Amino acid sequence: MKRYTRKLLVSAIAMAMLYVGGCKHEPNPPTEQDAIAVWNNINKRPPLPNEAELISFKKTNGQSQEVNGAKMYMLYYTATKKTRVKVGIHPPGFVETWSGNYPFQWTEKGWMGPDDEVYPEH
Numbered sequence: 001m002k003r004y005t006r007k008l009l010v011s012a013i014a015m016a017m018l019y020v021g022g023c024k025h026e027p028n029p030p031t032e033q034d035a036i037a038v039w040n041n042i043n044k045r046p047p048l049p050n051e052a053e054l055i056s057f058k059k060t061n062g063q064s065q066e067v068n069g070a071k072m073y074m075l076y077y078t079a080t081k082k083t084r085v086k087v088g089i090h091p092p093g094f095v096e097t098w099s100g101n102y103p104f105q106w107t108e109k110g111w112m113g114p115d116d117e118v119y120p121e122h
Helices: 002-023 032-042
Strands: 052-067 070-083 095-107 110-112
Touching: 032 052, 032 070, 032 095
Parallel strands: none
Antiparallel strands: 052 070, 070 095, 095 110
């Protein structure tokens, strides 16, 4: 009888731990590498595919929130690029630094970026 009670107690504790540990999962936020991949994907598209080279990219902040029941993460960054071709009045080799943000939405497969690609959780 003691053996049966002990097994039942151990099983109950294990089930409770699985329930508590497995129910709510707060995903890790997208990484700086994910945001660099977004930049590269966006800059491969027309009208000027590969018109610029990314020199530096730094995540400066991030904010997690829920919008209409969906988990969202806004990744803020500062980046520097160098143009490879003449763009407007700027000659090839023009260096520009700017700040911006990328919104990511949590899906069952990972974070979907503004380039419509899914980046798995790290």
